[in-house]
Amino acid sequence: MREKKGLLVLAIIFFLGNGTLWASSGNGIDSGATSWMLTSTALVLLMVPGLAMFYGGLVRTKNVLGTMMHSFVAMGIMSVLWVAVGYSMSFGHNILGGWFGWNNDYFFLKGIDNTIMPEGIPEYVFSMFQGKFAIITPALIAGAFAERVTFKGYVIFIALWGLIVYNPLCHWVWSSDGFLYNMGARGAIDFAGGTVVHISAGVSGLVAALYLGARRGYPKTAMPPSNLVMTMMGAGLLWVGWFGFNAGSSISSGLSTAQALTATQAAAASGALTWLIVEGLHQGKSTALGFASGILAGLVAVTPAAGVVQPAGALMLGAAAAIICYLAIILKNRLGYDDSLDAFGIHGIGGIVGALLLTFFIRSSWMKDAALAAGGHWSLLQQLGVQAVAVVIAISYAAIGTLILVSLVDKVIGLRSSDTGEMAGLDSTYHGEHGYGLLNAS
Numbered sequence: 001m002r003e004k005k006g007l008l009v010l011a012i013i014f015f016l017g018n019g020t021l022w023a024s025s026g027n028g029i030d031s032g033a034t035s036w037m038l039t040s041t042a043l044v045l046l047m048v049p050g051l052a053m054f055y056g057g058l059v060r061t062k063n064v065l066g067t068m069m070h071s072f073v074a075m076g077i078m079s080v081l082w083v084a085v086g087y088s089m090s091f092g093h094n095i096l097g098g099w100f101g102w103n104n105d106y107f108f109l110k111g112i113d114n115t116i117m118p119e120g121i122p123e124y125v126f127s128m129f130q131g132k133f134a135i136i137t138p139a140l141i142a143g144a145f146a147e148r149v150t151f152k153g154y155v156i157f158i159a160l161w162g163l164i165v166y167n168p169l170c171h172w173v174w175s176s177d178g179f180l181y182n183m184g185a186r187g188a189i190d191f192a193g194g195t196v197v198h199i200s201a202g203v204s205g206l207v208a209a210l211y212l213g214a215r216r217g218y219p220k221t222a223m224p225p226s227n228l229v230m231t232m233m234g235a236g237l238l239w240v241g242w243f244g245f246n247a248g249s250s251i252s253s254g255l256s257t258a259q260a261l262t263a264t265q266a267a268a269a270s271g272a273l274t275w276l277i278v279e280g281l282h283q284g285k286s287t288a289l290g291f292a293s294g295i296l297a298g299l300v301a302v303t304p305a306a307g308v309v310q311p312a313g314a315l316m317l318g319a320a321a322a323i324i325c326y327l328a329i330i331l332k333n334r335l336g337y338d339d340s341l342d343a344f345g346i347h348g349i350g351g352i353v354g355a356l357l358l359t360f361f362i363r364s365s366w367m368k369d370a371a372l373a374a375g376g377h378w379s380l381l382q383q384l385g386v387q388a389v390a391v392v393i394a395i396s397y398a399a400i401g402t403l404i405l406v407s408l409v410d411k412v413i414g415l416r417s418s419d420t421g422e423m424a425g426l427d428s429t430y431h432g433e434h435g436y437g438l439l440n441a442s
Helices: 002-023 031-058 061-091 104-109 123-145 151-174 194-212 228-250 255-283 288-302 311-335 343-361 364-373 380-412 419-424 426-431
Strands: 093-095 100-102
Touching: 031 061, 031 123, 031 228, 061 100, 061 104, 061 123, 061 151, 061 426, 100 151, 104 123, 123 151, 123 194, 123 343, 151 194, 151 380, 151 426, 194 288, 194 343, 194 380, 228 255, 228 288, 255 288, 255 311, 288 311, 288 343, 311 343, 343 380, 419 426
Parallel strands: none
Antiparallel strands: 093 100
């Protein structure tokens, strides 16, 4: 009997000891935080095939594979660039007056092999997590000019866009050296990418769509979605992946993670339901595409705010974004420009809504901490001003940079597809394949 009790005590000590090891590896690594950040990194990457499905289902049959390739090829191009120079440009020390950063240790990630960050995670994990944002942002742009660009031109465009537009914006907002990060008492609030990802992608998509012009036959020719079932599945994958996108941006596994995750769920649900209600009142029917669009509008709006708002504020942001994005798409239809898959109407407008309106829903504890850190010289009005400045800078820089790049790529390589290529479809023209094995399908 005593032997059994002794064995039981030893077993308890063993498991308690291992529990301590699980919490900390003894070399500065917080294994709980590291595990969550590894999971978040995978979740954000999951958003890319989710986006491919979302976009692929919305285009015509002859363009499904080519449209999905716009998302998938970004995983290759942006990952290579991120490892080589992107992480250094985004999170290195200021150079060229702070336009972007640089750190020789980050060049090809050669100097972070054994680096553990103060948050207790290997820097490799943080760099890969951030690299997933660099992948999905240019992929979002593709929705604005879907069905009418050459594959070669698109590949060159997103590579240049990542280097010249995304990396500097990322540095300004998220690097501790960035001027927007340090603006005002607490910097511009962008918890997970309202300005860096969604405003930049949405505005860039709009500029590219306007420069390239409408699809052949738009708006008179009917261009029905090829597979709304696939679009709905894509929306579901995006919703799941967004938990890594937002909650992972806490760079921890604790209270702030739970707060961001809850805000994300609340805003997505609120956006989806609000879109259904508005669409039902306006058109007499509530559609599956409307529900999916509402999900995205809510998720986009809460992205910059997830770390600073409570659930009630997230519900309000989701509802506001759904209403305003819905109106933006109606306005697009009246103006007649061809943002194929409403990249600007949802991501650009939703990002602006979230970045500005979050100011009115900041949790009281965050406000107290901000006022304390600023020596009492902080106010909501001041923060709203900082948010507005960040939004204007993101819009302006993305618009100007994109206009230069699309015109350059179009003139040197060719970005706009030929009439013949567009009529045949992206799948056969640029890939020699057919997404559904069908020929000459509309």
